[in-house]
Amino acid sequence: MPSKPPAPITIDAVYAAPGYLFRRMQQIAVSIFMEECKAFDLTPVQYAALIAIHTHPGIDATRLSAVIAFDRSTLGSVIERLQAKDYIERKPAPEDKRIKLLYLTKSGAAILREIIPAVERAQARMLEPLKPTERKTLMGLLVQLVDLNNEASRVPLRAEDALEHLGKAG
Amino acid sequence: MPSKPPAPITIDAVYAAPGYLFRRMQQIAVSIFMEECKAFDLTPVQYAALIAIHTHPGIDATRLSAVIAFDRSTLGSVIERLQAKDYIERKPAPEDKRIKLLYLTKSGAAILREIIPAVERAQARMLEPLKPTERKTLMGLLVQLVDLNNEASRVPLRAEDALEHLGKAG
DNA sequence: CCTAGATCGTCAGTATACTGTCAATCAACA
DNA sequence: TGTTGATTGACAGTATACTGACGATCTAGG
Numbered sequence: 001m002p003s004k005p006p007a008p009i010t011i012d013a014v015y016a017a018p019g020y021l022f023r024r025m026q027q028i029a030v031s032i033f034m035e036e037c038k039a040f041d042l043t044p045v046q047y048a049a050l051i052a053i054h055t056h057p058g059i060d061a062t063r064l065s066a067v068i069a070f071d072r073s074t075l076g077s078v079i080e081r082l083q084a085k086d087y088i089e090r091k092p093a094p095e096d097k098r099i100k101l102l103y104l105t106k107s108g109a110a111i112l113r114e115i116i117p118a119v120e121r122a123q124a125r126m127l128e129p130l131k132p133t134e135r136k137t138l139m140g141l142l143v144q145l146v147d148l149n150n151e152a153s154r155v156p157l158r159a160e161d162a163l164e165h166l167g168k169a170g
Numbered sequence: 171m172p173s174k175p176p177a178p179i180t181i182d183a184v185y186a187a188p189g190y191l192f193r194r195m196q197q198i199a200v201s202i203f204m205e206e207c208k209a210f211d212l213t214p215v216q217y218a219a220l221i222a223i224h225t226h227p228g229i230d231a232t233r234l235s236a237v238i239a240f241d242r243s244t245l246g247s248v249i250e251r252l253q254a255k256d257y258i259e260r261k262p263a264p265e266d267k268r269i270k271l272l273y274l275t276k277s278g279a280a281i282l283r284e285i286i287p288a289v290e291r292a293q294a295r296m297l298e299p300l301k302p303t304e305r306k307t308l309m310g311l312l313v314q315l316v317d318l319n320n321e322a323s324r325v326p327l328r329a330e331d332a333l334e335h336l337g338k339a340g
Numbered sequence: 341c342c343t344a345g346a347t348c349g350t351c352a353g354t355a356t357a358c359t360g361t362c363a364a365t366c367a368a369c370a
Numbered sequence: 371t372g373t374t375g376a377t378t379g380a381c382a383g384t385a386t387a388c389t390g391a392c393g394a395t396c397t398a399g400g
Contacts, residue, residue: 074385077385078385096395097395155388
């Protein structure tokens with residue numbers, strides 16, 4: 001088969017490019033999340049951080065960044081905002097003066113319980129235009145792709161490593 | 171079939187959520203793009219803007235935002251940076267004093283030609299972990315999903331509308 | 341004990357994104 | 371023609387993201 005000639009430099013090539021589609025889909029996802037959750041004053045990132053702190057009480061900021069694969073620098077301001085809203089509190093670690101341990105407040109635990117249905121509605125809406133079979137296929141491929149590309153991002157996901165400091169058996 | 175009990179509030183639910191996966195994949199995509207294109211000092215957004223201006227010379231900022239589905243406010247600073255790098259120029263429109271028309275400079279056209287191979291390497295790398303069949307399936311579903319969710323984002327893509335001002339037949 | 345290297349939180353700087361607002365300008369209609 | 375309403379570019383304010391650097395602190399090795 002003759003190889004295709006080089007594609008002309010045109011915007012149509014961008015529309016079909018994986019990077020463009022991922023960016024677009026991410027924007028759509030955030031938009032849907034914010035719409036469903038507008039009663040709660042929580043962003044997707046803040047929600048993920050709350051969930052992670054709920055799952056791992058007493059985690060520190062660096063490990064939290066590994067658990068949700070968010071940049072450590074960015075996480076600083078996210079934590080600040082969650083603390084300002086009284087959803088989390090930070091306590092100094094007795095055995096390591098560098099570390100501040102993160103815990104949910106009662107407010108934080110409460111808003112987490114309340115927001116769950118809205119978040120699930122949002123997640124469902126993102127995939128709603130597809131047929132059920134297609135949704136499963138897409139999610140399956142995406143889980144695979146994100147996992148196999150894990151090391152390509154600046155902050156690879158380290159779900160297990162992050163548990164070690166909590167004294168769980170490795 | 172008995173319905174599943176409500177999922178416990180845990181970080182594992184987040185790992186499987188579409189919104190989380192889209193965010194993660196977008197970050198990975200940007201990271202790969204920047205790595206492949208680090209010789210060129212162009213971000214993915216700036217690249218898309220350049221391509222769009224190349225395809226539609228004399229477009230204005232508002233229509234450009236519709237053509238690449240980027241926020242108009244954000245686009246202002248993107249244009250500023252591209253202009254500072256001497257990749258584009260802005261000329262006032264004679265018939266409408268509000269509008270500034272965008273054109274590629276020779277530098278802009280040149281860097282666009284040079285960067286294409288790196289961009290294509292980046293796009294290929296994003297999907298590399300998947301088998302060829304899976305790549306096609308994923309891209310097909312993603313194109314569909316982005317298209318069907320077009321109106322859900324703040325800045326829906328308006329590829330055709332944006333051409334009208336250039337005098338093309340509708 | 342004391343230093344070399346690693347780690348933690350933080351900060352400065354840059355770049356997307358989105359919300360809401362504004363003055364200048366244009367278009368349409370009474 | 372004169373005013374209303376829409377559009378354009380710009381701006382302020384907030385929130386992610388990433389790079390690179392920094393002081394404080396901890397750990398290991400000698």
